[in-house]
Amino acid sequence: MSLKISSHDGVLLITIDRAKQKNALNSAVVQGLYEAWQQFANSDDRVAVLTGDGNDAFSVGSDVHDMPGDIWTSVPNLAVPCSKPVIAAVSGLVVGAGATIALYSDIVVASTSSRFVYPEAKVGLFQGVMGGFPKKLTYGPALEWAITGDSMTAQRAYEIGFVNHVCEPGEQVEKSMELARKIAANAPLVVQTIKSIAQQTLPTSPMESFYPQKAELERIARSEDGKEGMKAFAEKRKPVFRGK
Structure with a gap:
């Protein structure tokens, strides 16, 4: 199995289950995430938490041994529009498409070991999805990060609006689930309406x-x-x- 999916009191927990491959996104993972976002959108679950197995990597991006065709279909809030909140719980390497998935999540909880890297400018490949970063991040620092391909720490990501909370390694899922349960306990129609209206105000x-x-x-x-x-x-x- 490329993904582990379970429901906990209104929270859908999705785990990319390829720790040996640093949770690289192959065709099976991308297809699985697309189906998971569909499942979430149509389920009674009120919040989704997405993470990667282990603490070494949330995801290193595309699997070079099995390059997925339409990797954008794995991206939350883009592949399947959904008014319910998505939380990314990240640790270790958050690279390429992995960084894009985190960016398009509504809330990001990152461990102090997280390193955000968007290497496309260095390798000469670009699928365009990260072009939407100005709507969420502080433009200047985010642009510098994207066009240099340099690594960004969790603290720096917090400072420019990429990350909501920083925690110790190994605590990112627990912290995300705690936050998800708090949100899930609120009025779902109000939560979904707030998210929908907030998204409509963004370019x-x-x-x-x-x-x-x-x-x-x-x-x-x-x-x-x-x-x-x-x-x-x-x-x-x-x-x-x-x-x-």
């Missing part, structure tokens, strides 16, 4: 606008009607659509 980058549309286009392309349309075109006949 949306072009990439953020594009990805949900891309998901719909890909859903159509993978549909039976999509395949039938292409097949009918190749066979020069009228397609028979079934709405599936």
Whole structure:
């Protein structure tokens, strides 16, 4: 199993379960996270906590041995819009797509051992999702971090608005669950409305606008009607659509 998922009194705990690979995101993890966000959005759980197994790494980003195609589908609040809060409990390495996932979570609890790295400028690859950082972080320091590819400590991440709470290594999940239970005990409709209104006041980058549309286009392309349309075109006949 690439993920461990369990529900605790209204809190959905999602754990990336690849400690030996420093919780790298392969195809199975990305697909699992996408399904987990769907599950959360449609469940009775009121808050989600996402973490990585162990304290050495929340996630080092994409697995170079199994590069996922649409890694953005693993990103909370982007892959599956949801008005319920998502808390990221991070420790150790928080790299690349792992940093993006943490950024798009609503609340981040980080251990003092956390090191946030966005190496895309150094390696020459960029999928665009991190382009939305100005809406959440202090622009100047965040831009410097993103374009230098330098490592950022948990304390510095706290100072620029990336992290909400800093704790000792090994305490990040407990602290996140404690916070999640506190939120889950509040009126869910009010919590969800506050989050929705807060999100509406934030600017949306072009990439953020594009990805949900891309998901719909890909859903159509993978549909039976999509395949039938292409097949009918190749066979020069009228397609028979079934709405599936």
